Amino acid sequence: MEFNILTLCYLVGSVTFIIxxxxxxxxxxxxxxxxxxxxxMTIAILGTIFLYTDESGNKLGNxxxxxxxxVVGSIVGTLAARKVKMTAMPEMVSLFxxxxxxxAALISxxxxxxxxxxxDPATYARNGYNYFSNLDGATLLVILLGLIIGxxxxxxxxxxxxxxxxxxxxxAFQGQHILNLxxxxxxxxxxxxxxxxxxxxxxxxxxxxxxxxxLYGVFFVFPIGGADMPVVISLxxxxxxxxxxxxxxxxxxxxxxxxxxxxxxxxxxxxxLMCKAMNRSLKNVLIGSFGAGAQGPAGAKxxxxxxxxxxxxxxxxxxxxxxxxIVPGYGLAVAQAQHICHELEQxxxxxxxxxxxxxxxxxxxMPGHMNVLLAEADVxxxxxxxxxxxxxEFKSTDVVLILGANDVVNPAAKTDTxxxxxxxxxxxxxxxxxxxxNKRSMKPGYAGIENDLFFRPKTSMxxxxxxxxxxxxxxxxxxx
Numbered sequence: 001m002e003f004n005i006l007t008l009c010y011l012v013g014s015v016t017f018i019i020x021x022x023x024x025x026x027x028x029x030x031x032x033x034x035x036x037x038x039x040x041m042t043i044a045i046l047g048t049i050f051l052y053t054d055e056s057g058n059k060l061g062n063x064x065x066x067x068x069x070x071v072v073g074s075i076v077g078t079l080a081a082r083k084v085k086m087t088a089m090p091e092m093v094s095l096f097x098x099x100x101x102x103x104a105a106l107i108s109x110x111x112x113x114x115x116x117x118x119x120d121p122a123t124y125a126r127n128g129y130n131y132f133s134n135l136d137g138a139t140l141l142v143i144l145l146g147l148i149i150g151x152x153x154x155x156x157x158x159x160x161x162x163x164x165x166x167x168x169x170x171x172a173f174q175g176q177h178i179l180n181l182x183x184x185x186x187x188x189x190x191x192x193x194x195x196x197x198x199x200x201x202x203x204x205x206x207x208x209x210x211x212x213x214x215l216y217g218v219f220f221v222f223p224i225g226g227a228d229m230p231v232v233i234s235l236x237x238x239x240x241x242x243x244x245x246x247x248x249x250x251x252x253x254x255x256x257x258x259x260x261x262x263x264x265x266x267x268x269x270x271x272x273l274m275c276k277a278m279n280r281s282l283k284n285v286l287i288g289s290f291g292a293g294a295q296g297p298a299g300a301k302x303x304x305x306x307x308x309x310x311x312x313x314x315x316x317x318x319x320x321x322x323x324x325x326i327v328p329g330y331g332l333a334v335a336q337a338q339h340i341c342h343e344l345e346q347x348x349x350x351x352x353x354x355x356x357x358x359x360x361x362x363x364x365x366m367p368g369h370m371n372v373l374l375a376e377a378d379v380x381x382x383x384x385x386x387x388x389x390x391x392x393e394f395k396s397t398d399v400v401l402i403l404g405a406n407d408v409v410n411p412a413a414k415t416d417t418x419x420x421x422x423x424x425x426x427x428x429x430x431x432x433x434x435x436x437x438n439k440r441s442m443k444p445g446y447a448g449i450e451n452d453l454f455f456r457p458k459t460s461m462x463x464x465x466x467x468x469x470x471x472x473x474x475x476x477x478x479x480x
Contacts, residue, residue, distance in 0.1 A: 331404015
């Protein structure tokens with residue numbers, strides 16, 4: 001009876017994961033989808049703790065350790081989530097993803113040690129036996145896959161976390177691509193050797209694979225430029241999902257297997273979409289060269305002279321426009337200006353202005369960063385236009401207000417073949433009648449290159465912190 005109830009718990013958990021993931025595809029239902037999946041996970045966890053029995057009929061036990069870990073993890077996770085700023089959300093995602101990879105790698109280590117706990121090399125050598133030849137090949141394969149993928153995800157995510165918060169700088173050297181490929185080849189080669197030959201040194205080789213996987217994860221992410229980090233986060237997330245699925249296979253845990261497959265598949269699809277949005281090659285991501293050349297010399301190429309616009313002029317232009325398109329970027333997140341931006345949108349709407357938001361898929365520091373930021377300010381979901389839809393409307397737009405976005409509106413992506421972002425789909429803001437760019441300074445964006453848009457005739461610069469500028473704009477518009 002207990003088995004049937006546990007199976008039902010796993011079935012409920014798996015179904016809620018699938019439904020929750022489906023709901024995450026729509027901003028209006030994303031919050032409920034997240035809560036639904038979390039509820040399913042809670043049911044699966046509690047079912048495992050209280051209902052699981054092994055072949056001998058023994059329950060898990062160790063409830064003090066289990067619930068102690070759950071309480072500590074819940075407290076730490078809740079406090080971290082409540083205190084994190086929106087600008088730091090990508091690095092938190094990287095850190096949490098790394099912890100998932102670490103758990104998957106630890107599962108493989110624990111299960112491997114469980115398989116070989118009775119192994120005595122001297123005894124088996126005297127009797128002419130090779131203990132490892134008796135190990136189940138499928139189980140050993142899954143253990144090795146979980147170890148390699150989980151370790152790479154953990155090490156890579158920690159480096160990504162450090163790069164995003166500025167504690168780790170880009171590090172690259174000549175021939176690093178070759179070194180990365182060599183590390184990966186040696187790691188996979190050793191794993192294949194263990195599976196085929198089953199040498200008596202299997203335990204040693206296992207931990208060598210572990211060390212090489214960690215090293216590869218580090219060198220895999222080290223050279224990647226910050227502007228390309230959304231793709232890396234998505235890719236590492238898919239790695240963690242696959243590693244978790246390996247753990248589900250080892251424990252014959254259907255809900256863990258389902259959850260891992262869903263995360264792995266969703267992360268892989270998102271990675272492909274991100275690569276397409278940035279016109280990058282997935283192959284370059286896999287060999288660790290993604291975005292390495294995107295860090296050009298900041299401000300090395302001056303395009304000409306830019307012009308500024310006053311707050312009062314910007315207020316007049318926007319107040320008497322028929323359509324205004326707002327392009328949010330990382331500068332908006334840094335200034336925590338999403339709420340005052342929503343107030344500006346509502347104020348203009350009261351004056352009869354049609355206001356919408358143009359969202360580039362890789363704006364910010366992670367996929368969906370701007371969507372989450374604006375959702376926090378209760379911006380209506382139907383006002384958020386994806387890049388293709390926004391580009392169709394720029395021709396009929398009177399004013400585009402760019403708030404801290406840079407590389408995703410740089411025309412060099414379409415015209416300058418020497419630019420590191422050449423070929424990347426961008427928001428065609430230059431098609432609008434007027435473009436107002438809010439930035440703190442003329443400093444280049446995350447890709448480290450000058451933006452030709454700032455020097456075009458229809459573009460005016462409005463310098464200052466996004467929150468302060470928007471507050472002043474609201475005041476000016478109210479006084480008209």
